[in-house]
Amino acid sequence: MEYKGDDIMAITEKTVLFKGSKETENIKILQKAMKDQKYYKYDIDGKFLDETDKSVRAFQKAKGLVVDGRAGPITNKKLGILKISATAVDQKVLNLSYLGQPDMVTCGCVTANRLLANLGISVSIERLRTLMKTKPMSASSPGSTPENFKSGIIAAAKEKGKNINFLAVNLESLKQIKNYIDKGLALGLHGGTIACMDYKNYYGHYITIIGYDMAKNMVCILDSSRGKKWVSYACLKQFQERRGAVNALKIIYL
Numbered sequence: 137m138e139y140k141g142d143d144i145m146a147i148t149e150k151t152v153l154f155k156g157s158k159e160t161e162n163i164k165i166l167q168k169a170m171k172d173q174k175y176y177k178y179d180i181d182g183k184f185l186d187e188t189d190k191s192v193r194a195f196q197k198a199k200g201l202v203v204d205g206r207a208g209p210i211t212n213k214k215l216g217i218l219k220i221s222a223t224a225v226d227q228k229v230l231n232l233s234y235l236g237q238p239d240m241v242t243c244g245c246v247t248a249n250r251l252l253a254n255l256g257i258s259v260s261i262e263r264l265r266t267l268m269k270t271k272p273m274s275a276s277s278p279g280s281t282p283e284n285f286k287s288g289i290i291a292a293a294k295e296k297g298k299n300i301n302f303l304a305v306n307l308e309s310l311k312q313i314k315n316y317i318d319k320g321l322a323l324g325l326h327g328g329t330i331a332c333m334d335y336k337n338y339y340g341h342y343i344t345i346i347g348y349d350m351a352k353n354m355v356c357i358l359d360s361s362r363g364k365k366w367v368s369y370a371c372l373k374q375f376q377e378r379r380g381a382v383n384a385l386k387i388i389y390l
Contacts, residue, residue: 268284
């Protein structure tokens, strides 16, 4: 069934619905479409809870899509509820706020906090500091190692009753970043401070990627010690390579 008219005007390439989403009218459209296709048997109430999540996953599995419970452009298009704009989307920024780090070694904790917050999971910086085994500020503190980053963020989610999937991959292209952002996923990146990000000294650092501009070849980042800003993809790549980090891009999803 193809949906047309004003009832789907809000379902665009930028729409990503997932468990905990508050877009009531869009969720109702999603539920109605799944009900019409026999994947949803509950009330159309505009609430994205367990029943809707399970139904989306069932639909995705049946259609050979990535089964993540997130109704983004690909899933919505398969459902027939996606309004395609006249021009391709070449810029997008997730609605995720900036958070500063309390000291020199908690950039990893802040990045983990932002990635979790993007999934609707609230965990304090102090709790993440403990779970990620991040030592208090000192000249010899290593901050958050990639191994502790992974184990800590998974443990933090479990404490909140959530089982998350953790993916670590190499940074390959701006298109790669776009694909994740279009699914509503923020990205953590481990690298080394560099002049193009307004740093004079070198040390390991974590940042959060929340947006892209394909036309300008830029990304929007949350840098816990420098703020929310746009940087070139070339600068981002240098940031990653400066640390020599393998599988530096960190992605979590439910």
